Amino acid sequence: MTAPDRSSPVDGPVAVLANPSAARGRHRDLLPDLVRRLSAAGRPVRLLAAGTAAEAEAACHAALAGGAGALVAVGGDGTVHRALQAVAGTAVPFGVVPAGTGNDFAADTGAPADPSAAADAIAVALRADRTRPVDLARLTGADGTTRWFGAVLAAGFDAVVNERANRMRWPRGPRRYDLAILVELARLRPRRYTLRLDGVPHEVDAVLVAVGNCASYGGGMRVCPAADPTDGLLDVVVGGRFDRRTLLRVKPRIYRGTHVGHPLVRSYRARTVELSAEGITTYADGERGLDLPLTATAVPAALHLLR
Incomplete structure (x- = not known):
């Protein structure tokens, strides 16, 4: 709705x-x-x-x-x-x-x-x-809660790190996030995700999962490099069974968007993305979002942007 x-x-x-x-x-x-x-x-x-x-x-x-x-x-x-x-x-x-x-x-x-x-x-x-129409993504949680996002929904390792950092009371500032990364790297394991993309099911074991209306998150990381906020679609990028060493090698490539060429990365495009996994709280536009499972739906021209 x-x-x-x-x-x-x-x-x-x-x-x-x-x-x-x-x-x-x-x-x-x-x-x-x-x-x-x-x-x-x-x-x-x-x-x-x-x-x-x-x-x-x-x-x-x-x-x-x-x-x-x-x-x-x-x-x-x-x-x-x-x-x-x-x-x-x-x-x-x-x-x-x-x-x-x-x-x-x-x-x-x-x-x-x-x-x-x-x-x-x-x-x-x-x-x-003068305005121009821009798409947004509408999230619907299992309990019917709805939220909107404009850039990217993180539902993998980055979301897990954010969730841990937000629970920590020490240290303050960026060092808290750095420590959360180290903790979660030590615990790194692929999770089983169920995706339904426009009704087509996919079962994947993954470390990174992002749903993009736009290309970037985290201050310029082009995690969904082909995403276009005017095409009426969402881009889904899935990084599969990365171990710690592989993740650390691939992560810097996200700033350039070249990670999508890695053999463990898969990209999809859909109007409706149903996403499910155990124990994941998503982050949308960098803000704490809904728990999985949820549905993300591309809503064309949902925003009238002043340009």
Whole structure:
């Protein structure tokens, strides 16, 4: 079931979801200038107040219900992910100002890498009432819960590492993720996955599983290098029975997207992906997602991107 369609008021205010701590606060001081640049569209600009991820999603939903004419996310993939939960499947135009550590959705959909240039481009698009349609993926869990993602769903080793890192209280910062990698490498084992791709079943033993609407995750790792967010399809990349040594050799190749040429890697394409395995919590756009089993469905033109 798609999100309810909401018509966007022609002159409604521009709601802005900003994450001041994105990229470790590197762009925090830019926010007033970004708001000024967005105001050049001739619309009121309203910053949304949110202290947590749940509050961010609630604020976006409230802004759209209150008549916002557009929604802009200022931050990284996590901020985009929260905003997508409100704007997906609606007629409300959406813009991204990349200001995070990972800006994969912005990069893969053509946003300028410079935050100021991205804000200027959004203002120009707002003045011209110009958008372009972009696909999103809708997730449906076993209990009927639905979520959306724009870039990549991780359901293999990377998801397991993220889950462990998020449970750890020490050390702080990037070293916690590094330690989680070491722990999970020591425990590495292929898992049995059941995939149904447009109804066709596949049983695979795998270490890496990714479902991509876009090509990249993790700050430029092209895990689904052929994914196109305008083709109405999802790309599924499966890395099979890697041992530790093979995984460590293949992992750097993901940044270039050349890992798909490895004999243990298989690529598929489908509109609907049913995915099942024991003990996996997925990560979508780098954010904690749904437990397996789940269904991912490509939804063409689910987003009206300001470009």
